Amino acid sequence: MPIAFVRNVSESINQCELTHMEHEAIDLTNARAQHAKYVEALRHLGCEIHEFPRLDHQPDAVFVEDTAVVVPELAVLTNPGAESRRGEIESVGETLAAYRPVVRLGDSGTLEGGDVLRIDKKVHVGCATRTDEQGILELRSHLEPLGYDVIMIRHGEALHLKTACTYLGEGVLLLNREWVDIEDFDDLEPLECHPEEPFACNAIRIGDSVLFPEEFVRTRERIESRGFKVHPVPASELAKAEGGLTCSSIIID
Ligand code: GLY
Numbered sequence: 001m002p003i004a005f006v007r008n009v010s011e012s013i014n015q016c017e018l019t020h021m022e023h024e025a026i027d028l029t030n031a032r033a034q035h036a037k038y039v040e041a042l043r044h045l046g047c048e049i050h051e052f053p054r055l056d057h058q059p060d061a062v063f064v065e066d067t068a069v070v071v072p073e074l075a076v077l078t079n080p081g082a083e084s085r086r087g088e089i090e091s092v093g094e095t096l097a098a099y100r101p102v103v104r105l106g107d108s109g110t111l112e113g114g115d116v117l118r119i120d121k122k123v124h125v126g127c128a129t130r131t132d133e134q135g136i137l138e139l140r141s142h143l144e145p146l147g148y149d150v151i152m153i154r155h156g157e158a159l160h161l162k163t164a165c166t167y168l169g170e171g172v173l174l175l176n177r178e179w180v181d182i183e184d185f186d187d188l189e190p191l192e193c194h195p196e197e198p199f200a201c202n203a204i205r206i207g208d209s210v211l212f213p214e215e216f217v218r219t220r221e222r223i224e225s226r227g228f229k230v231h232p233v234p235a236s237e238l239a240k241a242e243g244g245l246t247c248s249s250i251i252i253d
Helices: 028-044 083-096 133-146 217-225
Strands: 003-006 048-051 068-071 074-077 102-104 116-119 122-127 149-154 165-169 172-175 189-192 204-206 209-213 229-233 250-252
Touching (some): 003 028, 003 083, 028 048, 028 209, 068 083, 068 133, 074 133, 083 102, 133 149, 217 229
Parallel strands (some): 003 048, 122 149, 172 189, 209 229
Antiparallel strands (some): 068 074
């Protein structure tokens, strides 16, 4: 059974980092209600849920994905490009140590898990505002000896690589071509988001379903037309904090 690690929304979520978006008030009650539905959906789709302790003084702590890159052999704690987020790492490391050997990236480079898209032994890593070349070199030094191919991807005006694209399974990459180039992904079939839904590329494949934001109905039609079963969840409140669905969990097998 997969395990999904999650963390509840911090009291201070309105002080979150914003890179490409303007501040818009986040309703904490609604953010927590939507987060609870997300967690329930993960459970429904077969995940065992493990909650990290809430960190009310770390505004972005709900976005646990950025804190660690976990492969079957190892958990790599990151050094987030957003300095304000570095205090989130310790509690994640303490918990993951029960499941994997844990190593930590040094502070000479930066890397956030939202920039890491792993497809089996291929680890695509976005290089932009939050993740730099040195961070990618350090991640490579941990993963290549384990047989992983770590591939650097330059992406456009998206916060993270997985804002621009995610893997739906069966060889299909959901992507926004304005931000990422399908040629960077060997042999994958592109499935483009609807042009009026540029943020609709962040989805999670779990079992035979694709967890997907209910707000993006036009892109949902495209995913379903391609033959995938979609499980919609509300995600609009944390989207104001520049967070997508993958951001709010670390899922391990
Ligand atoms: N607010 C999400 C992030 O910037 O990390």
